[in-house]
Amino acid sequence: MNNRITSLFNIEFPIIQGGMVWASGYKLASAVSNAGGLGLIGAGSMYPDVLCEHIQKCKKATDKPFGVNVPMLYPDLDEIMNIIIEEEVKIVFTSAGNPKTWTPKLKENGITVVHVVSSLKFAKKAEDAGVDAIVAEGFEAGGHNGRDETTTLTLIPLVSKSINIPVIAAGGIATGEAMLAAMVLGADGVQVGSRFVASNEASSHINFKNEVVSAIEGDTQLTLKELAPVRLLKNKFYEEVLLAYGNGSDIEQLKTLLGRGRAKLGMFEGDLDNGELEIGQVSALINDIQPAAEIVKNMMQEFNEAKKRVASL
The missing domain is CATH 3.20.20.70 (Aldolase class I)
Structure with a gap:
């Protein structure tokens, strides 16, 4: 072509x-x-x-x-x-x-x-x-x-x-x-x-790859728009973010929850519960x-x- x-x-x-x-x-x-x-x-x-x-x-x-x-x-x-x-x-x-x-x-x-x-x-x-x-x-x-x-x-x-x-x-x-x-x-x-x-x-970690392969419609969500919008697979960390919103957390509290190294923890080290699992809807x-x-x-x-x-x- x-x-x-x-x-x-x-x-x-x-x-x-x-x-x-x-x-x-x-x-x-x-x-x-x-x-x-x-x-x-x-x-x-x-x-x-x-x-x-x-x-x-x-x-x-x-x-x-x-x-x-x-x-x-x-x-x-x-x-x-x-x-x-x-x-x-x-x-x-x-x-x-x-x-x-x-x-x-x-x-x-x-x-x-x-x-x-x-x-x-x-x-x-x-x-x-x-x-x-x-x-x-x-x-x-x-x-x-x-x-x-x-x-x-x-x-x-x-x-x-x-x-x-x-x-x-x-x-x-x-x-x-x-x-x-x-x-x-x-x-x-x-x-x-x-x-x-x-x-x-x-x-990326094989655990993350397997999670992508097993994802179905609705398993990802765009969130954390107050910081930097990011699309994630729903997991334990995502549920903690959802709970933080429900409790009226402000930007500083969201930053504290996010912390450092979340993406590495999930995508590179394979922690499917506590890491950020960044992937698209097309998963x-x-x-x-x-x-x-x-x-x-x-x-x-x-x-x-x-x-x-x-x-x-």
Whole structure:
């Protein structure tokens, strides 16, 4: 397939693996890139030295393009960005911050910059900041999310009709059929997170992967909007959050309840009771753990079969 996204990243298929915390190390990123998509290392759960190690290992594991996802609320952001530049990473996805802060510097160093947004307003701001493409993420997505709860089905046509740079759809996409639907709505490619959590190469704990596979409709909920909206699997910790709301807890009390390291505890260490289990609504459609290459292959097969079905209507 040849379109604006495959050309921008020099990849075979317009499938981007989300740079998810505690799931997206070099093994997953290189596997997706080797399969023809674009793999992303998730810097959000890595100290600078750990990120540097993953970048170097990814270079050895693939000769295909890969990138790094950087949440811009990261406390060591300057060091992270300097490592990315020094290691000559060619693609950076930024999120959770102002794209004007780092986009010029990254582009000066020959880096393709993509920014993740959850609204048309911020898509336009990112385009004005000079990014090369947008990830428009609907509120079905797992992890940290937009406050407006705009669905992917609504967000993609809003954004694609209003900006001129390529649009990557995210949120609720785990199949080739969903990929086709997003592209019919105006997306040039898709970013896939939850489906790749349930992959052999994801660095997340097997307990978490199995919980994703066993999830059914209604098992996730967007919560903690007063802090930073996050979609979680319902577990003991989620019930404690629900109880805190029922008791009228204020922001400081919610911060105390959340504490530090909840996502690591649940997603990386496998504590299914006390950890944050960040995953998207589409987990209800995920029924097995597969190699990343199989996920890419299956999505493209489903995509092509769906195209044929639509053509026959």
